[in-house]
């Protein structure tokens with residue numbers, strides 16, 4: 001069991017995490033944060049392996065990885 | 068479930084003022100992670116530059132101070148000589164470090180001042196609207212080179228890391244990049260090594276971090292890693308140059 005949690009306070013929706021996810025689980029969500037950015041979300045959580053690549057890539061330290 | 072990667076405690080609660088996808092944020096994150104791993108987050112002092120990172124002190128938990136544009140190396144020399152035991156990072160943009168401040172940068176490196184320079188090379192003057200810098204690539208379009216940079220008029224690319232590595236005094240000189248997870252981990256290792264050298268044996272270290280500026284490059288942040296890999300790193304190869 002693994003998952004990532006994206007903090008809407010810090011995510012700016014840049015999308016740098018999308019391409020580094022080996023399973024392609026990250027995408028732009030349909031909600032907008034206080035700054036007006038459509039922040040990222042994870043889908044198909046059960047496929048996440050907690051490889052941490054998205055969190056390492058995230059410039060804004062918005063991603064927490066759980067295992 | 069347990070967290071295996073979380074926000075560094077050395078980062079403040081504030082969201083950074085950098086644009087979406089700007090790798091300045093990545094550099095600040097790495098400095099915070101390293102300070103936590105070395106247990107120096109209460110001692111470290113960081114010099115915020117004039118440029119996009121001018122509010123740096125707001126994003127981190129440790130102390131910071133500023134200097135006029137281009138003069139961190141001069142101000143930092145005074146600070147470090149009067150506080151030799153305080154670990155000091157000069158955080159500078161390429162315009163700050165390699166253009167207006169190149170004299171201060173080179174003399175401080177040649178004197179072997181005891182601080183670590185972390186230079187964010189995004190190939191433009193970010194804060195003022197993307198003008199060409201000495202690091203701008205030949206042919207690159209910027210607001211002051213609208214048809215592409217002509218080296219005959221504007222000068223060739225200045226590779227600061229290579230110049231600094233030619234001096235005797237610097238203990239560690241490296242160029243790393245922030246465009247892939249693998250490069251980010253290597254950059255983190257380099258920042259850690261530079262600070263360990265500063266703390267354990269003293270002396271000058273220089274870490275250049277190849278970074279993006281999606282706003283002034285007029286590029287989707289998602290396309291910047293590919294452009295950096297295929298174009299930027301051809302001009303600015305990554306790796307250790309000294310030490």
Ligand SMILES: Cc1ncc(C[n+]2csc(CCOP(=O)(O)OP(=O)(O)O)c2C)c(N)n1
Pocket residue numbers: 117118119120135136159160161162163164167187189191192193194195200
């Ligand atoms: C003495 C002086 N000259 C010019 C400026 C205007 N200025 C502010 S930031 C900047 C460029 C910063 O570019 P860089 O150092 O590459 O940092 P970035 O914003 O790209 O991170 C300039 C020219 C200034 N503030 N002070």
